[in-house]
Amino acid sequence: MFPSAIHEAVAAALRSAAAAGDLPDPGEVAFVVERPRDRSHGDWAANAALVAARAARRSPREVAEAVVRHLPPIAHLERVEVAGPGFINFTLAPSWYAVVLARAARGGADHARAPAGSRERVQVEFVSSNPNGPLHIGHGRGGVVGDVLSRLLDYAGHRVEREYYYNDAGAQMGRFAASLEARCRRALGEEAAVPEDGYHGAYLEAWGRELAEEMGGTLRSLPAAEWEPVVLRWGLARAMQDIEETLALARIPFDAWFSEADLHRRGEVEEAIGLLEANGHVYRAEGALWFRSTDFGDEKDRVLVTGDGRYTYLAPDVAYHLDKFRRGFDRLINIWGADHHGYVPRLKAAVAALGFDPDRLELIITQMVNLFRSGEPVRMSTRAGEFVTFRRVIEEVGADAARYYLVAVSPDTTLNFDLEEAKRRSMENPVYYLQYAYARVRSLQGFAAAQGVERGPLEEADLSLLRDPAEVEVLKQADRLGEEVAEAAARRAPHRIAAYGQDFAAAFHKFYTDCRVVTEDPALSRARLWLVAAAESVLLAVLGLLGISAPEHM
């Protein structure tokens, strides 16, 4: 509400200053109203005068002063001043913070939520690991980023659907089955070598033993050639079970699970290629069928169907994205690991070739995760299949800390994740700092109740007693929640909400230290309990958006 009210008033002031001849008409001025970095510059600042100065042929400060002279009244505004090179700074009155408190305290965790479905219909596709092994920490990062982003988009008023796409068809699955079969045969006492191009992870040995135990009898009665479908089906189910359990442990839910094999069964891959062909974007060369992706900015054309008649991975992906667009989403967001970034131009090209606006497909690339233990790198080799699984990380450090560390930094930044640091129950751990703020809220409320102190109806509370700087700061920070969510969602930057959580928690801890809530003064105690209720709402909202638990006690 506030920045837009100020923006409107400043724009009006520019017009009336021009109309009154107080200032040459600068025409339309594209200026912004934002929170100044420096607190002493007030709560909001408009750069209108700096932007308009050239067109108005006056110095920025002269323009700013003219604007202030013609500024219409704005509710809850205490002070307006011209400062620095020509900023117009606005300071809010305490009455505004009473509004903020009431809204937060009454509205609970959803008090800053945008109206449901007021924005776009968005699909977020993430994790989408192939069902041939456990999730690793990189998948975990994509999972948490996708999950928190989904929660943010939802809170910001979008209709969000979360989808997991799994490649349960194709050559990779064949290699997986062959590797698993070899492990199983060995477990059954046979001689069998894991294929050179197969999977060599330690987990496969365990799965091979499991398979031998569960299905050994059945398998032994089958001719060697008939093992594969049985092994494949079992392996797929085993992998998916592991993936689903891990995601559940990490509190990452999905609305839809989409199978590549289903695409093939429904003939959608053929259909998609037919559509590209009909649009004239396909040609045959060197025995293969090519997509002329260079027409859409890709650096080289890409094969859709190989010389021996098999689909490349691109073909089903084209079909999959056609399917997505046909489901009517306004926007598709895919979250991929850094190792897939080179694939972006060809998929965008395919979307364009199918006749859709490629800007409706957004790719978020999460950079790598490096694992450390007390500063020492944890050696991992994906090739040898020796990696710390996401599940083990969650089991070791807990879902709360794992989630926080994985989402707290920008997706663009390589993430250094230290297991020992994440586990530490100390000041080095921002997870506990945030959760501790909530535990203090609950503790305060419990103590007040035990003392027989009640906050009473909000209408009867004297909020003007909340004059301590620490009290005002809590409400100022509370006021930011809606903006921060909107910004984090719009910029696809989930780490911002973690940073906001730290800011809010800091304001609350300071309040806790400076202001005693349960006091000899009943009116002051009631007002402060209402402030605590507002803080409770904000903390529940932030913890909920991060998918981190809200502990009653620490």
Next chain:
RNA sequence: GCCCCUGUAGCUCAGUGGACAGAGCAGGAGCCUUCUAAGCUCUUGGUCGGGGGUUCGAAUCCCUCCGGGGGCGCCA
């Protein structure tokens, strides 16, 4: 060689066009007979990788060079 990410305080990272560049940790000095000290206060510390440019204004945009990571298959 080409493409993507990145280079900000000793460390881990925010900040991507605004006013003297921020936080946490680490280092130094304080605050618990009082609602949880997993907290609070003060303090030390930075040529925002280097150099050009655009702009009233650049950590932020453009060019270039240097360092780190990742990707460049008819593999996914």
